[in-house]
Amino acid sequence: MESKTENKYIVDLNILNTHNEKGCEACNRKFNLGDSVVFACGAWTDDCARLIHESEAVFDENTRTWYERRYYRNLAPG
Numbered sequence: 001m002e003s004k005t006e007n008k009y010i011v012d013l014n015i016l017n018t019h020n021e022k023g024c025e026a027c028n029r030k031f032n033l034g035d036s037v038v039f040a041c042g043a044w045t046d047d048c049a050r051l052i053h054e055s056e057a058v059f060d061e062n063t064r065t066w067y068e069r070r071y072y073r074n075l076a077p078g
């Protein structure tokens with residue numbers, strides 16, 4: 001069960017202070033205390049360092065990396 005927890009965080013005050021100016025990159029909503037969030041790759045160019053809600057991300061077992069859901073679907077072959 002541990003593999004899926006990589007790069008996964010529960011929003012605390014520190015995360016709120018650091019990231020809530022922009023909010024979630026995937027849905028543009030603000031984070032709330034206790035939300036499950038992940039650092040994910042996506043259509044943005046700076047390498048896999050955008051914080052988004054876990055429910056909007058997919059964990060890729062091959063690369064052991066979180067991807068923004070829509071972006072990941074476009075990556076998938078077929």
Ligand SMILES: [Zn+2]
Nearest residue numbers: 024026027053
């Ligand atoms: Zn979101």
